[in-house]
Structures are given as structure tokens and as C-alpha cells.
């Protein structure tokens with residue numbers, strides 16, 4: 001069932017409820033006049049723990065890529081000790097295909113600020129840093145404008161309606177990054193916030209225990225926090241009445257796909273943009289109804305479901321349901337950011353794989369050898385295959401290298417390598433005939449590295 | 457590529473008597489930026505941004521001044537500054553054109569666009585025009601996939617770019 005009323009896009013005109021041409025910055029006054037900060041008022045009337053329990057009950061899953069349940073994350077914080085605790089808001093949005101947080105920041109930043117304030121109250125966090133990617137110049141300015149309004153109206157700052165937290169008046173700042181995708185990884189973000197290079201940390205300790213400045217820290221994505229105000233306002237049952245819910249037959253411990261979600265759609269479609277829909281919307285519906293069909297009437301060939309880290313959906317997966325269960329059902333990494341990139345019949349999948357490998361080779365932070373070298377190899381091999389100089393050995397090597405790098409195979413610190421791995425592996429596997437046709441049909445019977453390792 | 461070590465051993469530092477981190481800028485940073493963070497080092501990115509905003513790039517002397525200002529070793533400042541692509545440790549043109557080359561932009565014609573800009577300016581990506589006016593770079597995803605192809609010109613994002621229009625935009629830059 002399509003989403004009846006927009007939630008995150010309530011004040012941001014979006015098809016089918018409104019025309020994007022009418023979008024404009026929603027300031028404090030308009031925000032409050034249209035039901036804004038009601039969720040905060042309700043939260044402030046509740047004990048902090050009760051707020052966490054409500055978010056837990058709503059089963060709100062993180063919208064930044066990993067889909068971790070937000071309420072559960074909040075409950076991992078140690079008891080208060082009177083010292084400082086931080087909120088790091090992830091507005092690094094650098095995953096190719098993803099441009100949803102930008103929409104919220106551009107037009108309805110108070111929705112984010114409300115979520116931030118609720119989270120600070122619930123988790124007893126005194127300082128929030130919104131870590132925004134450096135290239136978002138206009139968005140950083142917009143955020144500062146909204147934050148100034150929020151200070152004026154005592155959301156933050158001296159005399160804040162939140163009261164003092166850890167002996168301090170709650171504060172909220174914008175912290176600008178400087179052009180590094182890896183600072184979107186939560187611990188890379190924390191290192192960067194501390195003024196260092198954005199090298200992801202080895203976990204544990206997890207940020208909830210020792211995060212920014214070695215203090216307990218919550219990290220959430222912009223869209224996750226923006227959802228918190230409406231949940232406080234309208235309740236967990238309302239939230240759970242939206243979206244796809246829990247897959248059939250799985251125990252209640254398995255995280256489910258509740259609520260609406262922002263879907264970014266780009267590539268070969270007529271009306272690219274950000275749309276809000278129930279979790280679980282079909283890819284075909286998103287393309288045909290929201291994005292007004294394929295560009296130039298061409299045929300669908302492939303789509304990235306949620307940022308290039310997630311891998312690819314092939315021609316027979318046109319009706320895939322875009323929910324948190326997509327990874328299991330469609331052999332990709334997951335829903336990711338729900339930034340969908342659509343490709344038509346004429347798309348060269350070798351070029352797509354090369355483009356993606358280049359991104360990861362460029363953005364690897366270089367700490368872990370399998371990632372630093374592996375992404376570089378994949379890029380070089382794919383460049384060679386694209387240029388026509390590849391052999392079957394190259395494809396074997398691609399699959400072998402990609403399968404061996406990542407936090408899940410256990411060879412790297414962070415998930416960047418898993419993203420590179422899944423992207424390349426799923427494209428090569430799902431479009432094998434296309435790759436095979438591009439290379440010379442020879443194998444050198446070279447012994448694979450994996451086999452060499454196994455003989456010891 | 458952040459991890460490629462930049463060889464700075466033996467580099468001579470060009471110095472001037474006038475500081476890059478001026479007393480006025482210092483006072484502003486001390487009032488507005490340092491109090492935001494529990495450590496001085498955490499102010500490093502905002503301070504680098506502020507100095508680069510004034511001077512357009514970050515000479516080695518500026519890094520030393522920033523180090524002294526934040527009680528850091530110059531090497532720590534260089535370590536951080538050299539990691540981030542937005543920090544320029546060498547001069548760049550007055551207008552920095554960053555053409556996005558990530559997937560949605562490539563699908564929507566980025567290669568042709570880049571080629572046209574490159575021919576118009578007479579420089580390859582990574583180069584600056586001899587008059588110091590334009591620097592052309594490729595960028596990874598600028599977060600504007602729905603309006604691809606896109607490019608940043610200094611702080612301004614251009615979306616749904618058509619090569620002819622964009623060339624006209626470049627012509628109007630002073």
C-alpha cells in the first residue's frame with residue numbers, strides 16, 4: 001500500500017502530494033505552526049528511559065546504511081557519570097546514489113534538530129555535532145541558520161527547555177568535513193571530529209562506551225533522527241502501521257522494516273529525485289510511478305538498490321521489494337541508504353563495475369592491506385577488461401580478491417571493503433556473460449592465492 | 457587517494473613575515489570555534505577551513521602557525537591536512553571546478569562533459585590554467601545524483617549540467 005501521508009516530507013513538497021518547485025526553507029515559526037517540536041514537548045514530559053523504550057518499541061532502524069535499531073543503540077550507553085557525553089549526527093552523505101539527507105537539511109532542518117534534541121534528552125547527551133560533508137556548503141549554512149533559530153527559541157543553549165544535561169546547557173554545532181567518504185564510517189567520523197585523519201577505529205570499544213573524546217557517544221544518520229520527532233508525536237503503533245513490517249515467519253528478534261523511508265532515485269529515469277514511501281515499495285513501482293518510467297522508453301537492465309556499496313539487482317529483479325530484507329532475498333549487501341541508481345538496456349556493466357571500483361580505490365583510507373591494495377587491483381583489472389585486454393584469469397582474480405576483503409570475511413577494520421567487495425562481486429556474478437564476452441577466453445591455470453594459503 | 461604518502465622530506469618552506477593566521481582571525485576562532493570542543497585539536501578542521509577560506513590554499517607556514525595556535529606539532533597538522541582532499545597544500549586556481557564522476561553522473565554523460573570543459577580550458581583534470589584562473593578536478597559523488605551530471609565551482613553546485621550552458625557559466629566568472 002502506498003504511503004497515504006508524507007511524514008519526513010510533510011513540509012517538503014514531493015510527488016504525489018506536492019510539486020518540488022514549491023520547496024522552500026521551513027524556518028522555526030512555520031515548523032512549529034505545522035506541528036513541529038510537538039514530539040520534543042512530549043519527550044520532555046517523559047523520563048529519558050521511557051523515550052528510549054518508545055523508540056525501541058517502534059523498531060526504528062538506522063537510515064544511514066547499516067540498519068541498526070536506533071532504540072537498541074541508545075540503550076547501550078553506560079549509566080551517567082556526570083561527565084560529558086556526545087551526539088554525532090552523520091550528515092556525511094557521500095555514498096554514490098545518496099542525496100536524501102540533503103533534502104531534509106535544505107528544506108526542513110528543524111525536523112532534524114527536533115530529533116537531535118529528543119535524542120539528547122533521552123540519552124543524556126550534552127553536546128551534538130552535526131558532521132556534514134565539506135562539499136555541502138549551502139547545507140552547512142542552512143543548518144547554521146536553523147540552529148541559530150533553535151537557540152533563540154531555547155531548544156539549545158542557556159535556558160534550554162531540555163534543562164541542563166551533565167551539568168551543561170545542551171549545545172549543537174555544525175562540524176564540516178573536508179572531502180573524505182571514509183568519514184561517513186562512524187568511527188572515521190569520530191577521528192575526524194577530533195581533528196585527526198579519518199581512520200576508522202578497531203572495535204570494540206564501541207562508540208556508545210568510548211566514542212568522541214573517549215566518552216560515550218551516539219552516532220545516528222540525519223534521516224534516522226528526523227524520524228524520531230514524528231514517532232514521539234504519533235506513537236510507536238502508528239509508526240509500525242507503516243512500512244512492510246516483519247518478514248513472514250521470522251522471530252520478533254529479527255529487525256523488521258517499519259515506517260516510511262526516503263528513496264533517492266537517479267540514473268536512467270524520467271523524473272529522478274527523492275521520494276518518501278513505505279519501506280518495502282517495489283523497485284518497479286518506484287521507477288514507474290515515482291520516477292515516471294525509464295528514460296527514453298528504454299528497457300530496464302539493472303539497479304543499485306541503496307548506494308553503490310550494496311551491489312546490484314539484475315533484469316529479473318525488477319520487482320524487488322526495497323526493504324531491510326532485500327539482502328537475503330536478492331543476494332546483495334542490503335538496503336543501504338535506499339539511494340537507487342537505475343540503468344537501462346544500453347548500459348555497459350563492465351564500465352559500471354570500473355566506475356564503482358574506482359570510487360572505492362579512491363576512497364579507501366589505506367589502513368588495511370586487503371582494502372587498500374584490493375580496491376586498487378580491482379580498479380586496474382576492470383580498467384583492463386573494459387579496454388579489451390582482459391582474460392578469464394582477470395575475472396577469476398576479481399572474484400577472488402573481492403571475496404577476500406571486508407570486515408565480514410574478517411580481513412579489514414571497516415565496512416568500506418565490504419561495500420567494494422559486494423559491489424564488484426554481484427555485478428560480475430549477475431552479469432557474467434557480459435563480462436565473459438569482453439575477455440579473451442584463456443586461463444593460465446595459475447594457482448589461486450586462496451589455494452596457496454590452504455596448502456600450508 | 458588519502459593514503460598515498462606525500463614526500464615532504466627536504467622540502468623548503470617559503471616564508472613571509474606577515475602571518476597567515478592573522479591576529480583578527482585568531483581572535484575570531486578563539487571566540488567562536490575553540491569553545492565548541494573539549495580539546496584544541498578538535499578545532500583543527502574548522503581552523504584549516506577558515507585559513508584556507510582567507511588564503512585560498514594552505515602554505516606550510518600556515519600549517520606551522522596553526523600548529524602553534526592549537527598546541528600541536530606541525531607534523532600532526534600536516535598529517536591531518538594531507539588526508540583530506542578539500543585542503544590544498546599547493547596553490548589552486550581562483551575557480552576550482554570539480555566535476556563529479558561517480559556512477560549516476562557517468563550514466564548521465566559526465567565523460568563527455570568533462571572532455572568539453574577540458575578542451576575549452578585547455579587543461580586536463582588535475583591541472584590549472586596558466587593564468588591561475590581555473591583548476592579542473594574530478595570529484596567523487598557530490599550528493600546530487602538526482603540532478604546529474606553535476607559539478608561544484610568553488611562553493612556553488614551546478615546541477616543538470618548541459619555542456620553549452622556550463623561553458624557560458626564559466627565565461628561569466630570574473
Ligand SMILES: Cc1cc2nc3c(=O)[nH]c(=O)nc-3n(C[C@H](O)[C@H](O)[C@H](O)COP(=O)(O)O)c2cc1C
Nearest residue numbers: 062063064090092093094184185186220221224415
Ligand atoms: C565506508 C562507510 C561509509 C559510511 N558513510 C555514511 C554516511 O555518509 N552517512 C551515514 O549516515 N552513514 C554512513 N555510514 C554508516 C555509519 O557507519 C553508521 O552506521 C551510521 O551513521 C549509523 O547511523 P544510523 O544507525 O542512524 O543509520 C557509512 C559506513 C561505512 C562503512
Ligand code: SF4
Nearest residue numbers: 365367368371412414
Ligand atoms: S577497510 Fe578500507 S577504508 Fe576501512 S579502515 Fe580498512 S583500509 Fe580503511
